[in-house]
Amino acid sequence: xxxxxxxxxVIDYNVxxxxxxxxxxxxxxxxxxxxxxxxxxxxxxxxxxxxxxVIDEVVVVSVGSELSQEQLRQGLAMGAHRAILISCDDAxxxxxxxxxxxxxxxxxxxxxxxxxxxxxxIDNDCNQTGQMLAGLxxxxxxxxxxxxxxxxxxxxxxxxxxxxxxxxxxxLPAVVTVDLRLNDPRYISLPNIMMAKxxxxxxxxxxxxxxxxxxxLKRISLEFPQPRTSGEIFTDFDLxxxxxxxxxxxx
Amino acid sequence: MALKxxxxxxxxxxxxxxQVHNAVTACLQLDVNYHAMVLGHDCQSVIDEARKMKGxxxxxxxxxxxxxxxxxxxxxxxxxxxxxDYDYILFPSNTTSKNILPRLAALQNISPITxxxxxxxxxxRIFKRPIYAGNIIETVQSEQDINILSIRSASFTxxxxxxxxxxxxEHISPDLSSIQSKHLGCExxxxxxxxxxxxxVVVSGGRGLGSVExxxxxxxxxxxxxxxxxxxxxxxxAGFVSNDYQVGQTGKIIAPDVYYAIGxxxxxxxxxxxxxxxIIIAINKDADAPIFKSCDYGLVxxxxxxxPKLVKHLKK
Numbered sequence: 001x002x003x004x005x006x007x008x009x010v011i012d013y014n015v016x017x018x019x020x021x022x023x024x025x026x027x028x029x030x031x032x033x034x035x036x037x038x039x040x041x042x043x044x045x046x047x048x049x050x051x052x053x054v055i056d057e058v059v060v061v062s063v064g065s066e067l068s069q070e071q072l073r074q075g076l077a078m079g080a081h082r083a084i085l086i087s088c089d090d091a092x093x094x095x096x097x098x099x100x101x102x103x104x105x106x107x108x109x110x111x112x113x114x115x116x117x118x119x120x121x122i123d124n125d126c127n128q129t130g131q132m133l134a135g136l137x138x139x140x141x142x143x144x145x146x147x148x149x150x151x152x153x154x155x156x157x158x159x160x161x162x163x164x165x166x167x168x169x170x171x172l173p174a175v176v177t178v179d180l181r182l183n184d185p186r187y188i189s190l191p192n193i194m195m196a197k198x199x200x201x202x203x204x205x206x207x208x209x210x211x212x213x214x215x216x217l218k219r220i221s222l223e224f225p226q227p228r229t230s231g232e233i234f235t236d237f238d239l240x241x242x243x244x245x246x247x248x249x250x251x
Numbered sequence: 252m253a254l255k256x257x258x259x260x261x262x263x264x265x266x267x268x269x270q271v272h273n274a275v276t277a278c279l280q281l282d283v284n285y286h287a288m289v290l291g292h293d294c295q296s297v298i299d300e301a302r303k304m305k306g307x308x309x310x311x312x313x314x315x316x317x318x319x320x321x322x323x324x325x326x327x328x329x330x331x332x333x334x335x336d337y338d339y340i341l342f343p344s345n346t347t348s349k350n351i352l353p354r355l356a357a358l359q360n361i362s363p364i365t366x367x368x369x370x371x372x373x374x375x376r377i378f379k380r381p382i383y384a385g386n387i388i389e390t391v392q393s394e395q396d397i398n399i400l401s402i403r404s405a406s407f408t409x410x411x412x413x414x415x416x417x418x419x420x421e422h423i424s425p426d427l428s429s430i431q432s433k434h435l436g437c438e439x440x441x442x443x444x445x446x447x448x449x450x451x452v453v454v455s456g457g458r459g460l461g462s463v464e465x466x467x468x469x470x471x472x473x474x475x476x477x478x479x480x481x482x483x484x485x486x487x488x489a490g491f492v493s494n495d496y497q498v499g500q501t502g503k504i505i506a507p508d509v510y511y512a513i514g515x516x517x518x519x520x521x522x523x524x525x526x527x528x529x530i531i532i533a534i535n536k537d538a539d540a541p542i543f544k545s546c547d548y549g550l551v552x553x554x555x556x557x558x559p560k561l562v563k564h565l566k567k
Contacts, residue, residue, distance in 0.1 A: 013500050016519050017383045026387065037501050096353065097362045122500060124382050124389075126365055127349050131323060132357035141323055143350050146495070160495070161346040163263070163446045168322070180502060181495045216362045220377065220390040228526060231547035233538075237557050240550045241564055249509055249530055249548070250476065250565065 008036040038118025044185040047079035064093035076196035083201040095215035100132035119177040130177035140170035146181040256285035261347040270343035273404035284308040292319035302416035327355040329425040344401040363399035368406035384500035384523035405506035450479035458485035459514020475565040499524035517542030
């Protein structure tokens with residue numbers, strides 16, 4: 001069985017994101033970039049499934065600029081067998097429907113059995129691409145997975161939903177998007193980083209996939225939200241409790 | 252020109268999801284009335300409730316046994332047969348809609364706008380939505396004739412339902428024969444405590460708790476308030492609690508009425524997950540902790556001293 005794991009290059013979650021002077025983009029120069037944390041969890045799961053013999057080959061793909069090769073190399077160091085970069089501009093890379101179309105084309109062309117991906121990217125927070133991909137492929141989908149188990153051509157997934165867990169099972173091929181609880185991704189060791197340099201990384205263009213994509217949403221501007229203002233700070237416990245009693249915040 | 256609007260009502264089989272009432276407000280910002288749709292099986296109480304929604308002109312009830320659990324495949328397929336009649340299709344933003352909406356959009360070749368926090372211009376189709384976990388607000392314009400939106404409940408007030416039913420129901424049995432996806436089992440496991448997402452009160456603990464054992468203070472305090480329990484990433488990384496408790500950019504993003512941050516310094520990644528709470532209350536012994544810059548009420552004190560006293564006070 002062959003699994004495809006999409007990895008998005010995003011600003012690291014620890015970075016305080018800034019808006020550039022055009023008011024249309026965030027600042028990415030000299031900013032730490034990482035694999036989208038949810039994608040990293042998906043990849044960890046895929047690598048574990050390979051280690052336990054369920055999956056034969058783990059392929060990572062990134063849709064975006066040439067810079068995404070950095071994240072693909074990290075993915076290879078984590079244990080993916082080979083990598084594909086679909087080179088395109090940022091507008092396409094940040095449009096979930098375009099990315100879903102690219103992935104759908106790739107899945108059909110290269111005949112994957114399974115797509116395992118993050119439930120959302122922490123930059124645009126869309127939470128769309130996996131579901132769209134499943135729709136385009138007419139595959140079953142299992143979103144927000146916190147537990148995945150395999151039996152013969154069927155998977156059972158515990159999904160993190162509002163109010164608890166939703167347990168479903170579906171036939172393969174399928175798209176599974178993963179949530180935070182699924183696993184803790186491994187640290188990458190130096191020997192694995194060295195080894196990753198010799199693993200295959202193939203670059204393709206949208207022309208190679210015979211795709212012509214124009215996003216239908218245009219970004220007009222970016223702004224910071226209104227900051228919260230500081231309220232009343234107490235050092236005396238009794239005054240603090242008196243205030244909360246008066247304001248009835250316990251209710 | 253009047254807009255044609257369809258609201259998809261999410262529910263748990265018994266009652267309408269709370270966020271739907273916020274989405275109704277968004278519908279009424281778009282126009283004076285709208286159509287709505289319930290997908291399900293044998294859910295009369297949901298229909299009875301939905302009929303009372305303010306501004307509702309027509310209610311479709313799509314009934315099919317495979318729609319009982321809100322699965323994405325049959326739901327998206329069912330709704331897609333109605334899309335072309337409308338200018339706007341709205342969903343409340345919750346895990347049910349997040350599962351269904353993008354699939355529906357892809358089937359219709361539409362780019363949806365999810366988690367809308369402001370409708371800027373309904374005719375020019377300009378919307379605001381949070382990105383980077385709410386640290387930045389993006390303004391987007393759609394060039395599409397049909398738009399699919401999900402409505403972020405923290406950004407819209409709730410429109411209360413009226414006392415009597417205003418509309419009749421059109422009962423439809425969708426054709427789901429083309430669905431190849433097969434689901435074999437489905438059950439909701441309820442958690443013991445109030446769910447973090449959707450809880451009215453949340454008590455979160457941070458690194459300041461110091462140990463798994465001390466985190467019991469947070470549970471005790473939460474029990475007094477019938478609150479959900481959360482944690483900062485620092486507390487999760489330190490192993491005090493499992494990561495399903497994590498509030499923050501990579502964890503859960505919540506907006507309760509009251510949020511208690513206890514022993515939490517207020518790192519940006521944590522603030523991103525809770526800064527839309529109506530009231531934020533912080534307890535930390537470090538007077539310089541960033542959390543005090545964005546809380547409504549703060550107490551500079553040792554949590555091990557004051558949290559037990561708070562529990563005692565609340566039990567009175």
